[in-house]
Amino acid sequence: MPKPLSRLENSKWIAFGGSYPGSLAARFRAKYPHLTVGAVSSSAPMEARLNYKQFFEAVGEDLGTDCSRYIREATQQLDDELKAGPTGWESIKKQFNVCQPLNGTDPMDVNTFLFALYMQIGYSMISIEFEPNLPKIQTICDIMTNTSGGSRALDRYSQLSKVFLQKQGYKCLSADYKSYVKYMQNKTIPVLKELIKQWTYQQCNEFGHFPTTALNDQPFAANIPIEYFTQRCADIYGPTFTPQYMQKQIDYTNEYYGTISTINITNTVFINHSLDPWHPLGVLHDLNNSTKAIYIHGTGHGRDMYNAKPTDPITIHWIPGTHWEYYMI
Structure with a gap:
């Protein structure tokens, strides 16, 4: 019988995290692009x-x-x-x-x-x-x-x-x-x-x-x-x-990992929220054709990682058929 993890050997991996782990996810993608195909980084401070x-x-x-x-x-x-x-x-x-x-x-x-x-x-x-x-x-x-x-x-x-x-x-x-x-x-x-x-x-x-x-x-x-x-x-x-x-x-931290404006990264989505006091340290604009920024109005730190609630503003609703999963106004 095959080993339990053998089916994962040729899998493609995406780094994911929110807040400080979101910073780590993006930095892992930037430092080791050969180990992941992309990253999702939510509410992540990206500059020291x-x-x-x-x-x-x-x-x-x-x-x-x-x-x-x-x-x-x-x-x-x-x-x-x-x-x-x-x-x-x-x-x-x-x-x-x-x-x-x-x-x-x-x-x-x-x-x-x-x-x-x-x-x-x-x-x-x-x-x-x-x-x-x-x-x-x-x-x-x-x-x-x-x-x-x-x-x-x-x-x-x-x-x-x-x-x-x-x-x-x-x-x-x-x-x-x-x-x-x-x-x-x-x-x-x-x-x-x-x-x-x-x-x-x-x-x-x-x-x-x-x-x-x-x-x-x-x-x-x-x-x-x-x-x-x-x-x-x-x-x-x-x-x-x-x-x-x-x-x-x-x-040294900024030089080693890169900052908001200097990080060399591809295939990454940065998600930030207007009610999050950490968002000024986040990536709020697209960095290149494959690294996109999503800025959600009316929500707080890491809201995109939580279950949907009836009280959620329209800004975070999923709109079928859109390019991104978040509708922004």
């Missing part, structure tokens, strides 16, 4: 950047003008309270259920709190398709634009943050930077339990992708600079991880 300042800008675009304006107003008011001294810090602790007293003189503690707060919305946007319990765009903006929930935008943002905490099963937001570093250095936690540890190392050593508030046209006013993230890497992994070292590693 130390300072990914377009992340929150994309979040703002997804939320819309009015909603983003109120969030910016709220975070400006938050910044004013941070500058007000101990009275303001205590007010923030109560409003946002901060786990420990907030030391406004320690920029690493302040940015740990701000990053956790901002990424409530940021993570919700990334996971819009696969975390059904998290508040979605409509809920976020209903709270932020409803002035009956508080005369100040900051009051409404505080309500929104508490909704996120409740949905995520957390009691409070952390502002303890040293505890975060200690946790990330803990080698006794099973690696499959906390995948964020592996991804953080890849960020520091390969890709960057750190979401800062460096652009003016984004909804968060209080500043989270790139220095916060580079210092995190150094404190967790040691003094080798200087900004210069990290930039060198990122440059």
Whole structure:
């Protein structure tokens, strides 16, 4: 009898993946074209950047003008309270259920709190398709634009943050930077339990992708600079991880694999979604006659990989007889 896998010996293979695996699928096709006949790459960041300042800008675009304006107003008011001294810090602790007293003189503690707060919305946007319990765009903006929930935008943002905490099963937001570093250095936690540890190392050593508030046209006013993230890497992994070292590693990643504009690849489909904060790092335009880009409006990260739902927008419906499986408007 033939061996069970013998029928696969002359098969043709297509690399497939979404998100980071989507990046790997495309890079595998580019580096080893003799091993595959093509690739499908969904919601894949295809360029390493130390300072990914377009992340929150994309979040703002997804939320819309009015909603983003109120969030910016709220975070400006938050910044004013941070500058007000101990009275303001205590007010923030109560409003946002901060786990420990907030030391406004320690920029690493302040940015740990701000990053956790901002990424409530940021993570919700990334996971819009696969975390059904998290508040979605409509809920976020209903709270932020409803002035009956508080005369100040900051009051409404505080309500929104508490909704996120409740949905995520957390009691409070952390502002303890040293505890975060200690946790990330803990080698006794099973690696499959906390995948964020592996991804953080890849960020520091390969890709960057750190979401800062460096652009003016984004909804968060209080500043989270790139220095916060580079210092995190150094404190967790040691003094080798200087900004210069990290930039060198990122440059190598881009040189080895290619970037959005330089990757040499054929027979590949890149699929991206307008509500995905990662799409600015994706391939959004055809690269050549056999490498095509599909950009789907009104859907989030990796939506094309999930089962169809009655609530799906027409933009992702399958239209029989069309060249592509996705109808775009």
